[in-house]
Amino acid sequence: MRLIKIFLFLPITISAIIISLSYINGLGCDYEMQLPTEDGIESIAVCRMGRINVVDTDLTTNDQWVVSAINFNMGNQIYMIVTKRYKSNDGSASTVSKLDKIHQSHDGITIYHYAWALVDSKNIVLFQKIPKDEIYMAKMNGVIDLWMAIFGYKHNLSKLLD
């Protein structure tokens, strides 16, 4: 009976602990991140106190979309739970922006999953798995999570100097 109870309740307990710790860890985020401009779309992500806002701007049509999410950090994994996705600026009325297509096709997707590796104090490589495989090499200023704020992370560039 005891084994059955452990089988039933241990996973949910461990999951609850992991999710709580990753939320607390994510609360320590304090950074601005500039993603490289691709296809005329500029992306800036700002994370403060566990809330992340990603602002995508189409530089040709001036359309702008904002994605707000809650940040969960576990080791070098980032899970973003999207709470709001809206168009903050309607640029050119005559042209349909590429951004509209991207965000409308992502409508309903509530989880974004990334893993990150620090190159140096300013550069970071982001590996996106959900919603699709993508790599972003971004410029970052600040700390990603509470762990980094307290203990710091070793930059991978130092491996080149060893």
Add this chain to the structure above:
Amino acid sequence: MKTITLGDIVFNPTNRTVICVTAGKESYQTKLSDAEKNILEYLLENPNKYITKENLISIGWEKRPVGSNSLPVAIANLRKIKSNDAFLIENLTKVGYILKIKDNLELYIHHSSDIHSIIDDTSVAFPSDAHEETSISTSIDENASSNRFKIYRLGYIMVASSLCILGWGALIYIYISWIDISCEKANINVLTCFTDTYPDNVEPFIGGGVEIIAKSGMTEDRLIIRTPKK
């Protein structure tokens, strides 16, 4: 579930209640504490025998630490139960307690299967005297509480299995979706970061600064940092 019937009283250990029906068909219900219930149940099952105080304490409180006054208080409460003198608890100094049953009364112990048969046969099996009516109504109550228990148990099983699926699902999802990144020096001034497959065409970089090559599945990206931090 068990019910003990003695004269005009019905003792239900599960609900910890003693119901006494008087000659005027008025019923009195007494609620017992857990320890009192354990002691009364044991005394009723062993009538006319002296039971030591130590034995009663271990039966009543099941090895939990108790004060020296607890047993006398519990016995005093049991003596207060309205029972139409169906039983009497006496004390023999330095020996223990004894429960004596009134001479002409018989003790019945019903288990759940008996209770169901009692309900089925109510119309024919019992004459309508107060004692049996009480027994039947208690049996019906027990049947209802048994059904409630089954519903609660079903709810518990459903909640437990949902939580189990959710818990295992979350753990398996975290394990499967974990992105494992390896970053290593690949060549002169070249740093590679990859998830599963190693990047192709890793040439030494001699243009000043360092080259970062990242690969995940079929996706590959390169970045040149001109002013590396030393």
